[in-house]
Amino acid sequence: MVMPFQAFIEDEMFSPTRVADALRTTRAEIADTLGLGRDAFSRASRIRARKTQTRLRQMLEILHRVKVETGAGDLAAYAWFREEPLAGFDDMTADRLVREGRADYVHAYLSGVAAGGYA
Numbered sequence: 001m002v003m004p005f006q007a008f009i010e011d012e013m014f015s016p017t018r019v020a021d022a023l024r025t026t027r028a029e030i031a032d033t034l035g036l037g038r039d040a041f042s043r044a045s046r047i048r049a050r051k052t053q054t055r056l057r058q059m060l061e062i063l064h065r066v067k068v069e070t071g072a073g074d075l076a077a078y079a080w081f082r083e084e085p086l087a088g089f090d091d092m093t094a095d096r097l098v099r100e101g102r103a104d105y106v107h108a109y110l111s112g113v114a115a116g117g118y119a
Contacts, residue, residue, distance in 0.1 A: 003074070005060060013048055014056040016041040023078045033082055034059060035099030058103035062094055065110050 008018045016027045023030070027041040034055040040046050047053075059081065066077040085091035086109050094106045 005064070008056075008060060014053055014060065016047060016052075016056065019056060019060070022074055024075060025078075030056075030059075033095050035095075055098060058098050059095070062098070062103065062106050062110070065107070069110065069114055 003022060008014050008022070010018060016030055020027045020030050028038050031038055031040045036052060036055060040049075040052050063074070063077045063081060066072055066080055067074070070077075072080065081094045083093060085093060086097070086106070088109070089097060089105060094109075097103065097105050
């Protein structure tokens with residue numbers, strides 16, 4: 001079952017705690033995965049920052065697509081996001097592309113896979 005995005009929202013923003021709990025990890029690991037400083041989730045002002053919220057949203061959108069399109073669970077989708085090299089992107093992982101501001105490349109890759117391209 002795919003969790004609705006609303007499950008990750010608290011006080012009108014994406015909650016790093018709720019995301020970390022769903023992925024059975026720590027907020028520090030999520031921050032590191034997204035290329036954010038370890039203190040990015042320590043103060044409300046940092047959590048509300050555009051960069052923090054954008055990266056959380058992008059990760060959740062990608063994880064959602066992976067889960068819906070492959071039937072993978074939360075943990076498998078997160079492992080793919082962090083570890084699977086993507087063909088055509090110098091074998092960069094999805095998390096690396098998100099860190100570099102290229103979440104749209106990951107969406108294009110996933111669309112290509114869904115259409116029968118890539119391997």
